[in-house]
Amino acid sequence: MITREVPLIFTAGAPGRTGYMPPASDVQEESVDTLIPAAYLRDEAPPLPELSELEVVRHFINLSRLNHAVDVGFYPLGSCTMKYNPKVNEAAAALPGFARIHPYQPEESVQGALAMMWHLGRYLCEISGLHAASLQPAAGAQGELAGLMVIKAYHEAQGAGQQRREVIVPDSAHGTNPASAAMCGYKVITVPSDSQGGMDLEALQAAVGPATAGLMLTNPNTLGLFDANIVEIARIVHEAGGLLYYDGANANAILGISRPGEMGFDVVHFNLHKTFSTPHGGGGPGAGPIVVCKELEPFLPVPVVVKKADDTYALDYDRPQSVGRVRSFYGNFGVLVRAYTYIRRLGPDGLKQVSETAVLHANYLLSKLKPYFDLPYDRVCMHEFVLSGKRQKAKGVRTLDIAKRMLDFGIHAPTVYFPLIVDEALMIEPTETETLETLDAFVEVMTTIAREVEENPEVVKEAPHHTPVGRLDETRAARQPNLRWRPS
Amino acid sequence: MSYIPTTDAERQRMLAEIGVKSVDDLFAEIPSAARLRQPLNLPAGCSEAEVFSHLKTLAAQNADLDTYACFMGGGVYDHLIPAALTDIVSRNEFVTAYTPYQPEVSQGVLQSIYEFQSLICLLTQMDVANASVYDGASACAEAALLACNQTRRGTILMAEGLHPEYRAVVQTYLEQQDLKTVIVPMQNGTINIEALSDLLTSEVAGVIVQHPNFFGNLEAVYDIGKAVHAAGAIYIACVDPISLGVLAPPGAYDADIAVGDGQSLGNQPSFGGPSFGFMAVKEALLRRLPGRIAGETIDHSGRRGFVLTLQTREQHIRRERAASNICTNQALNALCATVYLSLLGKQGLAAVANQCLQKAHYAQKQLCALPGWRAAFSQASFYQEFTLECDHDIDAVNQRLLEHKIIGGLPLARFDQRYANLALFCVTEARTRSEIDRLVDVLRTL
């Protein structure tokens, strides 16, 4: 990692320079104002940067060197499943037959693309134990929104749309759950967790009723714990006439072991960028396909990829009960290619090994770290677990300080202060692709920091010390927002 | 072999540390009713070589734009992509990083987002931009929701010239919250300004106008803006970012929100995704802008740095009262745009935009001279897309063109039967004169 500042692209270069030009035009050039009335034209060209190709390359390569990434080092960011992203997936997505096709080409000229999508949909149905898929949602949050729309459309078709106005979420849920429910026009009912970190059945029983449209749940939940009452939870919600939504953020724990369908869920979204190893890209693109049970199939977004009697594939728009569209075209196709490649590469045995190893790795770390940090729920965990920095807080060191100190050791910090129900939470997800050496090195770092908290807390409180910049002033950023460069 | 490094011996060591006998014991909490009894019914796994060969076979069944000359647009455009861009955005430190939750080790992503926001503002002549949303359609939907929240009104007008799929997405989003969408009809290929005036009641929160519109035509953006503002509504302009190399930016015609799809800025067509949507607003609307926003600040020793800021707008803090449920943006696709605009710069972008304009007009003239083909909206000015009316069956024409390694104009009947016999052609800088002439020659022989 370099430690020097990279100047803004706007302050580099020189007037008249350019890094790329199209080939000279080979058609007769007309005067622009004979083609377009002058009022529509731009007065002067936008003041974009003027740099040579090399200057641009250096600028961005130097910027890239300021980033931590999975390909650089360990990334135990809970709930984000920062596993290794195999390179063959990238090679597949870059094939011209995938990267360079237009969404409106005649269907017979994109049969390979449609076949891939249809099969990926089938695979996700099998993995979830459900019936039909839509690959359209562009991200997990959009999958949540689309899934809730499907639930809403179902209740409306049953004539219960007016009564069923509430969506229940546990207090441990991802922020997107209540935000998606609100965006779907629902009232959000928050239900507390029980002493074991699971859903409080009594509170759930009290919360459900004729107004319940559905329950959104992550299982394993955001504490990394499998809710053993899941079948009972499903019964309670279904008996009240509600449906169950599975937030697939934590699906890396259950591949080939347990399926949302058997748990009793009616709708699932998967985060292909988590479970199915498509790269996170610094915050997208992801993909959040949804899979639903048979009763909900008519309501899926349009279009849906179908296989016709003659074994060709087509896009079906003729679905009168559909919720409509949530995205243009067919979703984040390039991401779908990568996930498809991953599933085909691993197969059923490989996928099961993924979850088994992810859970093994997490429990190993949990066992090693337990003596040094508070553990709010002392149970076998799934693919991730949540520690509390309470003990360290008593010494005047916050979880945020611990997180920043980890950066000094070349490790990305875990997810911190989430879930909200754990004080000073540290959520750790090692994933299956890390070696035992890396896990042991991580334990070493964590125990070193725990010791520093006792012996030399200042070094932790002032961390990080070895990163390109020190701890940044977020208050200043928010009080005096500087959100763009302006020409002087 | 599943990219898993753990050996049997290591597994035993870990199990011993945990204090269980087998990996299966770790799953004991899963009730038997929720356990999968049989293996997943999926194709068996295979080697890297085998899977790549399979993917190549699938890819080969698609007519790709390296082999076929594409005259189709409608929201996805075949522009030239600099080799340096492809190289830069494949950099592992960009590709395999995540949302910059720890800014001290994410300055590359954060600075590039800040530069992206700046570039979008420069292009659109707006005050502030976010770090991107999913696509142009969801950008329109988010803008519509923003307008409703800001004005506390419940109706959004959408010009008929807004991409039909964008209109569909806006409608899907809005109807969940019982907000209304109304289409402002078109007359001769552009918005019917009288109809707009009639529809602009005190219930209208915002108006979405695409410019150039879906049919390729330039809208009367200045007059529309005046009408929209006179009614106290929010003016939302949906624009093609490359067109802003020659066309007046949304800031010039007083748009309150500028949105659009960014695929054309260095992203591959990729069957329609992933790309990104951009969203830029006037300062007054900043607090309602959804999604991530990067901002400049300093560290304890005064060094400049960037962080995600104004986060209280977002779902992880405000939960059900957030501006939107959006979590991540489309960072890598937005990075393509940042690199693209940096490489082309002031001159390059102007040259590309001008060339699209010139080549499209050259092609339109040739095509309109053919028997059975004529401009659908002869009065309207256009940029790089134009709509033709055709006496032939357009799908059959496109079949014929495929045989000649050409992807023809977009048959608009797929969106609305009222558009039967209309085809939308697109000509970018990537098309050569000889490709255009070949298209004309094949159509002449019909």
Next chain:
Amino acid sequence: MYPVELRYTKEHEWVKVEDGNKVRVGITDFAQSELGDVVFVELPDLDLEVETGDNLAVVESVKAVSDIYAPISGIVAEVNDKLSDSPELVNQDPYGQGWIAILEIQDASQIGALLTAEQYEAYIEESK
């Protein structure tokens, strides 16, 4: 520090009776220290009519959002515009320059229902 001339609510707002039928409203020192650095205050519109318990304003720190409820029914007569540019006043001087709004009230008897400094202090102690 809980000035005795002010009245308080369990939502950690303070109320100061001004001359006539006006009250000034802000958040307590305890509230500002719990929130941390205030970065933004969303002020109510002038002439907004609020009932006791209605949303009056929103105070934001970097990673938290806190609703400010009307401690008393009334009409918003004045807001502290200074907070738009200097939200830090809420931290620096919560009972002075960090005030949020002035309400014109109809029913002065509602003031009697608010906590005294002593009661508020006791409330803070017991909820610790």
